[in-house]
Amino acid sequence: MMPNIAQKAVMYTVKDLLQPLVCSTSKSVQATPFTGRRIHFVGIGGSGMSGLAHMLIDFGAKVSGTDRTASPATHRLSEIGATIRYEQTAEAIPAHTEIVVCSAAIKPEHPEYAEAKRRNLEIVKYAQMLGRVMRLKHGIAISGTHGKSTTTAMVSHVLLSAGKDPSFVVGATSAQLGGSARSGAGDYFVVEACEFDRSFHNLHPRVGVILNIEEDHLDYYKNLDEIVESFAKFANQVDPSGVVITSATDENCQRATRNAEAMVETYGIDIAADWQATGIRRFQGKAHFQVVYKGKKMGRLSLSIAGRHNVGNATVAAAIATHCGVPWDQIAIAIESFKGADRRSQVIGSANGVMYVDDYGHHPTEIRATLLALREHYRPQRLVCVFQPHQHSRTRFLLDDFARSFQHADITIVPDIYFVRDSEADRKAVNSGILVERIKENGREAMYIPTFPEIVDHVLRTQQPGDLIVSMGAGPVCEVTDELVRRVRGSGPA
Secondary structure (H helix, E strand, O other): OOOOOOOEOOOOOOHHHHOOEOOOOOOOOOOOOOOOOEEEEEOOOOHHHHHHHHHHHHOOOEEEEEOOOOOHHHHHHHHOOOEEEOOOOHHHOOOOOOEEEEOOOOOOOOHHHHHHHHOOOEEEEHHHHHHHHHOOOEEEEEEOOOOHHHHHHHHHHHHHHOOOOOEEEEEEEEHHHOEEEEOOOOOEEEEEOOOHHHHHHHOOOOEEEEOOOOOOOOOOOOOHHHHHHHHHHHHHOOOOOOEEEEEOOOHHHHHHHOOOOOEEEEEEEOOOOOEEEEEEEEEOOEEEEEEEEOOEEEEEEEEOOOOHHHHHHHHHHHHHHHHOOOOHHHHHHHHHHOOOOOOOOEEEEEEOOEEEEEEOOOOHHHHHHHHHHHHHHHOOOEEEEEEOOEOHHHHHHOHHHHHOOOOOOOEEEEOOOEOOOOOHHHHHHOOHHHHHHHHHHOOOEEEEOOOHHHHHHHHHHHOOOOEEEEEEOOOOOHHHHHHHHHHHOOOOOO
């Protein structure tokens, strides 16, 4: 039996979450814990921060904030009543501010952070405020080492298409969604739940998803066991009247959800699971498959985005939407029309028989899955991957896995490692040249070219009709394919 998560619960405490109320359709019919509160955001233009600020304005807060530069997000916030300054100084915090919300990038020495401390204001991280806001909605939190952004975007798209008017915060932008965050009038709040810094421990959702669990963020966690324990705490925070959805094949997921109070449902492809995707057929550029829930045929789905892993993500999205009361025919239409999220196998352009794609993949499993999906979906004559490693520490900890991740690429080009959150010891312990040699030892062609301009020049000299060039990584490696497209279309060097 499915848990009834489609009933409205306006949540001011975890206990209140268990008391369903009548659904509301207006953003401003009742007071909230944020009504009249003066809340200041440091870094208000960020995707998550701007969406959160918008929601707090809708909940009656008086919002101010700063950022380095103006953007469409800050302009929208100004239009609905936020006071925004583009000088990040101590004086930027208004006189009667009560709470200061900081993005993860803000350090204690930041002038606004230091001023908030001096004035003894309440300082909260973005994830902490996200958790407080979630208590006012039906929370849907999607976690996992891989696939979070795509699945969060897909769920948001399905609920939007079904007229549920959800709020959401996605870790990637999507033109189809109008950006990466939205404040809706409906009951559902869909968020990407990140395990780094144990941020997702601030969330108490009605629906919790754990797509997969692998070693990552080993600059923060000691080992895989500690990562699994962190996901277990997240699972235990899902409302007991709700549901946890997790992989039927991932042993780490099974460990993490073993003691969850909420009902646990599994998903999988062509294996025994509560939610099964079966009979995958591919034609006309789409994957077509049947979804079965506990032995009952729910219906067929068609998926336009590439990759077997996205069949799993679509099955999870369909499961969540079903639990939210969306009819299957609406789910099927929405999933077929979903175009993906930016930097997730995103086609940047094509010219002279060459296709240029960009992807955010920065973990070995993501790289393998994405390269296989690109090869199967587009069938290029050659697949050339420009991979920028993200963090020296991640590259060092997962070096053997990275070295085996490029079996589906004909050529791999590696620039210098993107330096972030690393120590000097990490920086000295590994470099891109070491990774390239390890890739070669695994029988694949690879080369180290230090800078993006050098890579662009090399690719332009050597590319051939039938090639697919993919830039890949969590850093700014997308600049390579952007520049390639500009150059081949006649714009010349940027």
